[in-house]
Amino acid sequence: MGNKFRSIETKHYEERDAFFEGLKRLDRRAFLRVAGMSAGIVAGMGLRSPQSFQLVNVAEAQGTKPRFSFAYISDTHLYEQKLNDRFIRSILKAVDDVNGLDPQPDFVLFGGDLAQLGQAGELKLGAQILKSVKAPVKMMVGEHDWFLDMGELWRDLFGAPNYSFDHKGVHFVVLNSILEKDFWTERKLTPKERMQIVAGLDNGIQSRFEVGGEQREWMKQDLAKVDKKTPVIVFSHSPLYKYYRPWNFWTDDADEVQALLKPFERVTVIHGHTHQLLSNRINNIQFHGMLSTAWPWPYAPEGLPQLTVQMNRPDPFSQFDGCGDGRMDVLESGLVDKLYNLWERNPITVRASYLASGGKQDAPPRTKLPSY
Amino acid sequence: MTYRMKLWVGAGALLSFAGGVALATSPAPRPESLQTTELPRHKVPVSKDGNLVVGMCDGETSLEVKGVKEGQSLTREQAARVSAELMETWLKKNPDANWDPAPPPGVAQGQKQAPQQKNPPMGTQKPATGGEMREGGVTAESGGKEVRKQAGTNIQDGHSYGAFTQRDEAVWAASTQQFVDEGHRVFHDAAAVGGTIAVSCDMCHPDASNTHPETYPKYQVQLGRVALLRDMINWCIENPVRGKPLADGDPRLRAMEAYIYAQRKGTKLEYGKK
């Protein structure tokens, strides 16, 4: 066989390696060089994503052509490269995926938990990698990004953590839903200790996530300007409902937030944090969880929403299994079909009609190997 | 001279058939790291004729096996006879012992199978016993009349094995919990387990979820072998965690096993589950 000639694939990966190496030198000019090259790679490939995005264009098959699509990358949990480059490989894989989408998504949502321990090195590394995403990126914050400096650096890098915008007739609200009541002052914890505690999913010392009164007030004001017939899509790192309290698969003031969304006809919440296929519907609100690029979480022992079709138990022997990214097709109705682009597996779509019909229509394929 | 110690389950009792010799001589030298505290030994009388003497787990009773010399092994039939005889002697010495005969195999006729239990929520487990602090210390009544009174029923007492007080149970519970807590610590600390890339066990298994210790031994597809829980722990240490596999006797491995089992308290054992 030998390496007599190099295919496009080989060249692509060689350039990817160079890009990766380039990350070690983090000055701004070096970055412009690698970012430019990365975009060049993708354009040069002229390919659909390596994974299965385009093969499944279900919405069109159904005659419910989406009004637009956006993609997401979420829960990348980056360490600094010298400590652990596994998660960097994963986010790069996701960036490749979304850059390879044809047609390109209108924007890419980043779902929070860019960093693992909120360190400057982690957040900056993530910010640089995300700059190589071709489509505009909408940022959302996660608890791993926040609790070292209470969001100071995050704000510097990405701006305010909560904001809203309108896109093609849909009103988007982005929340910072990972606020916690002070558990650290009384315990005299250092910022690092505080961060470490929040970073432990099963660490019971921390408080429960909440959107908080102040932000709810902001949200109320924001939504007051929106017609009740306008579709609303909320981005929230925590699930915005109550699933499993011990792991903060939970938002303490979820009821209050849901009440603010109740007057609207069509509401979709897209959330991170849970690292798994997760679907729910509460009255008028449809909920979709996002995949992580770093690792999958197990399903919690109780509280799993009935409409959730679990993903097959991940194979620990493959570092990418159970991870991935995805795409949201916003339908004419304003509701969302969510495509889970699971690496190493066939993609799974959870349709708005499945949630709207209470599971009676368009059920996604069932799991063969459920969690224990 | 040492020979392998065999544990025998007869009539529900665990009897050692290692014989006097094995117990009287010191055990084979073990690696430094595995040395544990000396355990009390049962010194059995030496047979005049050089016969095998078998000691019982009560630390007192022993039996000379006629016709079997020291160092010879017993057939299964001989061993069954010896165990029955020892058991009989012990029951004679302890007529009031709270001793349940071994349950017959299978479920008694007419009894209904208990409904399958849902796995209990994780992160909330405590050892089986563990009472409140009790004022007044242990009295003559503790473990005897007092227990009887608390239980509101007439129960057997009078033998030291079984005269357990709340204090005993609290000590056991705390000892067990300490071991489990150590496991919790190692499980949540990438460096402690020897990881090199800051990945710790809890990052994929919060509260030891999805570790399913109750399914082992089972065929681990990716190993192509039948594995025990500790085998899978070691695999995880070497691969996702990027550390070196630990010896089976390594205190960290043992503590993690303890923690994982503790988290699944109440879950039905189901070895071999897919």
Next chain:
Amino acid sequence: MRTPSGVALSLAVLLWVHEGHAAPETQSSAPPPSPLPSGVSLVLWKLSVPASAAPTPERVALGEKLFNDKRLSLDDSTSCATCHDPNKGFTDGKPVAEGVKSQKGMRNSPTVLNALFNASQFWDGRSSTLEDQAKLPILNPIEMAMPSPEAVVSKLRGIPEYVTAFQAVFKRDITYDDVASAIAAFERTQFSGNARFDRFIHGESKALNASELRGWALFNGKARCNSCHAGNAVSPLFSDQKFHNIGVAAHKQDFPQLAREGVKLVRLGDEKQIDELALQTRFSELGRFLVTKQENDVGAFKTPTLRNIGITGPYMHDGSLTTLWDVMDHYNKGGVANPFLDGGMQRLGLTEPEIDDLVAFLFTLTDERFTKYNGQELARQRARKGQRPERDTAVALGKKGNLGDLAPNPDLSVKNPADIGVYGTETLPKPASTKQP
């Protein structure tokens, strides 16, 4: 494309109902040969050889004759044994199969040894039985090139000895099915164990030398071989019988492009066309995808058995790797990156002495009836150690690229990865007696 939900639902129900039945479907198996050699599993025999396909001596004799008969090919030049030479461990020692008129196929001839235990046949698993497998090469224009089953039958009917033999064995005129049954019967006698490794695992601790023992530890640990090539006493093939993209073909093809074209062709093809595609065209490199049409199977090929691996080179589905050293080099650098690469593939960080140990271990998996040939092959491969086209030490050791992080080398005196899990009856040649007193 999506399955209509109704179908998905009823399928789910079916699956559920099926799982609800505790007892699996049982089918009686043919009586196993007695005694089976060490390293050959009785359980696998029972799972693989149905009673209806029992290799009776008459069928086996007829099958062996057919297996070696060049008249089964168009120009009387090629028999099954041409590519599956019993003297070469039932392979041909060539990178890819060569059929009539010296035409070359696209894939390496796999060994017939232990093929009876395979869950599926061919590198892409497109046949589920030995019988189905036997029929295809005879008709493949590049291999034995007979134009049709009828042509094979009428050719055989013109040979009096076969007319008599088929009458005696099958009690009827020659059919193509019976030709396949006879060949399959012969192949069902080609089980192979009795390797030096089997003596070791059954308690002869000195059967392997120090280097081979280190190789066994690496096989189960750092080198990650056992993720796909796991073996145990019940299933001693050293193969998971699954399909993986390990990136062998990736640097020859523009994979996504090929996949797109492949999808179109595959939708229209029937079994024979796919067989021809697989053998004759560059689509061969799409592997299992041609069979399942699932994108996840692009470039995936069946994990082959490692039994007799030392004498069944060259290696990989296309025979592109000449020696086991080349194979180690390929895995050491994490395969060749491509979008469909199996997620279990990552660089291994093996040093040169470790590679030597692994190769030494692999040569202990050869049946001792081939000991001499095995030694020759080892010497031949070792002589090529200087030529290492696949070697990329910088990538393998993590100095370049980003194909995976490496664990520190384990301390074998603390925990030998070969001791993780149980191989099976390590110390007992036979299962312990279960007789009750």
